Amino acid sequence: MSDAVRDPRTPECRACEALLASYVDGEALACDCERLEKHLEACGGCRDWLGRERAAREALRARRGALRDGAPERLKMRCAAYAARNPAATDRGRSLERAPIYRRWVPVSIAATVLLAVAAVFALGVNSKVEALAVQATVDHMKCSRFNTPPGLADPAAAARQWQARFGWPLRLPATAEDGGLTLRGVRRCALTDGRVAHLIYSWMGEPLSVYVLPRQTLGVTAQYVRSFQHESVMWSQSDRTYIIVTARPRDAALDGVVAHVRAARY
Amino acid sequence: MVSVRRDFSMVFRRRSAPGGAPAPGADDPFTVEALSYVDSLYGTALRLTRRAADAEDLVQDTYLKAFRASSQFQRGTNLKAWLFTILHNTFRNMRRHDGRNPIDVDSDVVEQAEAAGGQQQNPELLLTRATLDADLQSALDDLPGAFRQAVWLRDVEEFTYAEIAAMIDVPIGTVMSRISRGRRMLFDRLSKVRAGAA
Numbered sequence: 001m002s003d004a005v006r007d008p009r010t011p012e013c014r015a016c017e018a019l020l021a022s023y024v025d026g027e028a029l030a031c032d033c034e035r036l037e038k039h040l041e042a043c044g045g046c047r048d049w050l051g052r053e054r055a056a057r058e059a060l061r062a063r064r065g066a067l068r069d070g071a072p073e074r075l076k077m078r079c080a081a082y083a084a085r086n087p088a089a090t091d092r093g094r095s096l097e098r099a100p101i102y103r104r105w106v107p108v109s110i111a112a113t114v115l116l117a118v119a120a121v122f123a124l125g126v127n128s129k130v131e132a133l134a135v136q137a138t139v140d141h142m143k144c145s146r147f148n149t150p151p152g153l154a155d156p157a158a159a160a161r162q163w164q165a166r167f168g169w170p171l172r173l174p175a176t177a178e179d180g181g182l183t184l185r186g187v188r189r190c191a192l193t194d195g196r197v198a199h200l201i202y203s204w205m206g207e208p209l210s211v212y213v214l215p216r217q218t219l220g221v222t223a224q225y226v227r228s229f230q231h232e233s234v235m236w237s238q239s240d241r242t243y244i245i246v247t248a249r250p251r252d253a254a255l256d257g258v259v260a261h262v263r264a265a266r267y
Numbered sequence: 268m269v270s271v272r273r274d275f276s277m278v279f280r281r282r283s284a285p286g287g288a289p290a291p292g293a294d295d296p297f298t299v300e301a302l303s304y305v306d307s308l309y310g311t312a313l314r315l316t317r318r319a320a321d322a323e324d325l326v327q328d329t330y331l332k333a334f335r336a337s338s339q340f341q342r343g344t345n346l347k348a349w350l351f352t353i354l355h356n357t358f359r360n361m362r363r364h365d366g367r368n369p370i371d372v373d374s375d376v377v378e379q380a381e382a383a384g385g386q387q388q389n390p391e392l393l394l395t396r397a398t399l400d401a402d403l404q405s406a407l408d409d410l411p412g413a414f415r416q417a418v419w420l421r422d423v424e425e426f427t428y429a430e431i432a433a434m435i436d437v438p439i440g441t442v443m444s445r446i447s448r449g450r451r452m453l454f455d456r457l458s459k460v461r462a463g464a465a
Contacts, residue, residue, distance in 0.1 A: 024447075076302070076305050083298040
């Protein structure tokens with residue numbers, strides 16, 4: 001019998017209804033059980049409620065496993081990456097006292113880095129487009145390599161698809177994550193702009209290396225090297241794209257090799 | 268001016284096959300235990316949002332907040348319940364931003380639904396026979412949000428009444444009442460499905 005059809009219920013029915021869940025779950029107090037059982041003997045309506053509730057409970061508990069949808073693998077990996085990227089969580093087991101202090105310093109360190117970049121533009125004579133771009137890209141690279149580097153390999157095909165779908169212009173990524181000595185870790189929208197610059201996060205010779213791709217030609221074809229904040233930036237335009245490479249390693253033949261590789265790959 | 272914005276929409280996959288080495292830094296006991304609840308959190312998020320993409324966002328936000336606030340977790344207390352509390356708070360905030368009521372509690376709808384679903388059948392006989400998982404899933408999804416949430420947390424995730432009350436921020440008596448009525452509504456919906464199939 002449905003709840004609505006049974007109205008109006010007696011005050012005793014209402015009192016017993018409040019006890020039904022705990023009674024069915026075996027968690028009611030002994031005195032409540034006694035009162036409820038006495039009422040159930042006399043009330044068919046409440047016995048019906050009890051039977052329906054118990055049957056639904058058993059059906060749910062018997063099929064718990066089937067009802068639970070497993071989280072997608074990509075979600076598990078993203079959540080694990082949050083833990084890996086958040087020293088406050090991973091350091092917890094080692095030093096409980098250190099975590100809050102560390103967390104306070106993270107935003108401060110980001111703000112300080114940005115401030116340094118702005119100061120460099122205005123106070124250190126960095127006033128050309130090339131130098132300003134180099135400073136901004138270096139700041140973003142320093143921030144990302146510290147806080148946002150994913151632990152695994154990126155899937156270039158999935159990254160390219162997602163990029164095209166979200167931002168409307170194609171990224172021409174290599175077929176595999178390991179390519180030309182570079183290991184693709186992730187693709188993200190750059191903090192510099194709103195989806196207009198793709199930030200390819202790589203590992204290269206044990207160091208983070210960033211390749212920024214702008215979907216327009218803003219510089220000359222010749223590669224220009226700029227050193228700022230102990231990082232090397234290399235930038236050039238090619239066809240309809242502008243590329244900026246940032247790494248902490250100084251300029252050498254190996255870095256020139258990376259530039260040549262990216263030029264040939266035309267991301 | 269450089270704007271510093273976080274974007275977590277990275278596309279990546281694990282270096283090793285599933286079951287391989289965990290991500291770097293993810294071997295801390297707090298992290299390992301927290302990540303072991305991802306399936307439960309996702310299942311619950313799906314029941315709340317009813318959309319896979321929204322459920323993934325909700326679980327990601329939950330972990331992000333949990334790892335950031337890990338120092339606030341009291342050791343020795345229930346980590347799973349703590350994570351579920353964050354999940355529900357995050358869900359409530361998401362819905363508030365959307366201008367939607369987080370959980371629908373409409374007693375008229377409930378009464379009508381129960382009246383429409385009432386069947387004079389032997390309950391034990393009805394459900395002890397094989398109920399299809401899909402029917403159960405669909406009957407559960409058909410419950411009004413507040414009742415679905417209470418029944419799910421109690422019978423699938425096995426939280427105590429007190430834990431559920433703290434999680435969804437309502438008195439224990441209300442939790443017990445929602446569980447009780449939610450179960451009966453579920454029974455009525457399943458009866459209807461089975462009557463239709465017979």
